[in-house]
Amino acid sequence: MKFNTITYSVMGILLRQPRTGYDVVKDLKSFRPAKSSQIYPILANLEKAGHARVELAPQTGRPDKKIYELTDSGKALLLNWLDTEPEPPVTRDDFLSMLFSVWAKGPAAAVRLLTKRKDYLTQYEKDVVARHDSLLSLDSGECVDPGKARFSSRLLYRRRIRLVAEELRWCEESLHELQEFIDI
Amino acid sequence: MKFNTITYSVMGILLRQPRTGYDVVKDLKSFRPAKSSQIYPILANLEKAGHARVELAPQTGRPDKKIYELTDSGKALLLNWLDTEPEPPVTRDDFLSMLFSVWAKGPAAAVRLLTKRKDYLTQYEKDVVARHDSLLSLDSGECVDPGKARFSSRLLYRRRIRLVAEELRWCEESLHELQEFIDI
DNA sequence: AATAACATGTAAACAGTTACATGATTAC
DNA sequence: GTAATCATGTAACTGTTTACATGTTATT
Structure with a gap:
């Protein structure tokens, strides 16, 4: 499976600590902003590919938390990506x-x-x-x-x-x- | 009709001098890069809306040049846009x-x-x-x-x-x- | 002989945003 | 009582890139 670059940014968040989708969106803001509607499917894909696992934290009155954690294969994939050539930056201003x-x-x-x-x-x-x-x-x-x-x-x-x-x-x-x- | 912001960048090129789509792509490179497949439809739309007019320069062996020039309504629209609030810049790096x-x-x-x-x-x-x-x-x-x-x-x-x-x-x-x- | 530049455009795929659906909790 | 935060996601739309289609001319 091939991942787009924002997926690696998401993995970078999970490498630091287990996070919910909601948290990931907040953490990305400083260096790779994205909307939650883009992040939730990415997390689901990471889990499906075995690069992340989910732990459910039941809540009352709001959707249960899905806490994502990077697996070893996810970590390996991310660290590998660091050796690839980054595409030149693009700015829209x-x-x-x-x-x-x-x-x-x-x-x-x-x-x-x-x-x-x-x-x-x-x-x-x-x-x-x-x-x-x-x-x-x-x-x-x-x-x-x-x-x-x-x-x-x-x-x-x-x-x-x-x-x-x-x-x-x-x-x-x-x-x-x-x-x-x-x-x- | 509502235009996206890259359309205003294209108009900014045409404001300076009449240009072909091919030229516009080159000129945009320094401050708002885009592929030709995105630019050609934009130019066609501008013409349809009356904000640009086209002059045909026949060529042999390659497609005829379509030289676009900004009309008065196009110029007015562009200058008006300069008074609107620019959205905050986004960078992907x-x-x-x-x-x-x-x-x-x-x-x-x-x-x-x-x-x-x-x-x-x-x-x-x-x-x-x-x-x-x-x-x-x-x-x-x-x-x-x-x-x-x-x-x-x-x-x-x-x-x-x-x-x-x-x-x-x-x-x-x-x-x-x-x-x-x-x-x- | 090979590569870059010239010149137009369409179709399909991918990336990203906005709108929708749903509602409790917390801070002011 | 109003707004922000918490929490998940899908559907539709908009924006952007890649691949395709088609070649000639100029440069190295």
Whole structure:
């Protein structure tokens, strides 16, 4: 059976700890967002293929929890995937398409667009920094041990923070450049 | 009629100059990549809706060129879109999913993964810088005029260059951190 | 001689989102 | 009392890629 790449991301969550579908969706948010309607079938497929097993936790008033756990074959499959060539990243960002055409609307429109982006990034930066800080506060020792899951998480957060900060600098530089065309 | 966001990216290309479907695919590559099988129907729809008109350029030995040009209604629609709220950007990047799980494979695997990324980014940086430079060499005056299309292009290239450079710094920093776990 | 670029498009498959179905519990 | 969170999933729709169909011309 051939799996798509999001399946490996799901396995990456289960490698760290047994999780429900609902949990997996939350955990994926930071590096590979997906809707629950996409995740539930993936978990079912993993179980059918023997790469995950399920434990049922009965609940009252809401659907019973299905706690998924990675099997040895699942773990082996995931670790194997790490040696394959990752496909080049793809980004879809309306802001870039808007910027591409904003010249036709004049400098004021460009300023509006870039200011909106700056606000978005500022908020985003705050969120990521907060999550990064709370990760470090949990157990700063684990975060620097490359054999621990939190090491990976820390690297990912740090990357995000750096990139967002750099795009903010770019926004400000671009806005600064546009100033002279607005004021005069 | 309601259009999806890639349609606006296509209109953004046509706003700059009349183009064939083949050309549009090439032009989109830098900020909103898409396959030709997705673009041809979009162009046909734009024409049907009256937002683009087609001029036929007969050729021998290969299909006649269909040169699309944006109409006034198309231009108005595009400029209107620039005032709407862009949806938050989404990125799909296998490398991030691999990094998320690489802790389970140990520091040497992490070094391999990051080195591969570094190589990819180094090549990518070279490409973008080259395209940025060739843009500047064409007409450096237009590039600083926010009423000209090349101003938008220059901003987009500069953003890419900055972000790639920042991710390269992050790679190197992370690799440096991993060194001590490998050598000893 | 082989490969890349030029040029159009359709059909099928895959990936991903939105809407639906269902409702208790918890926090404000 | 209102909104968010918890918890599962299916069906329909939209978006994107891959495979097919068909060749010529230019470059290496």
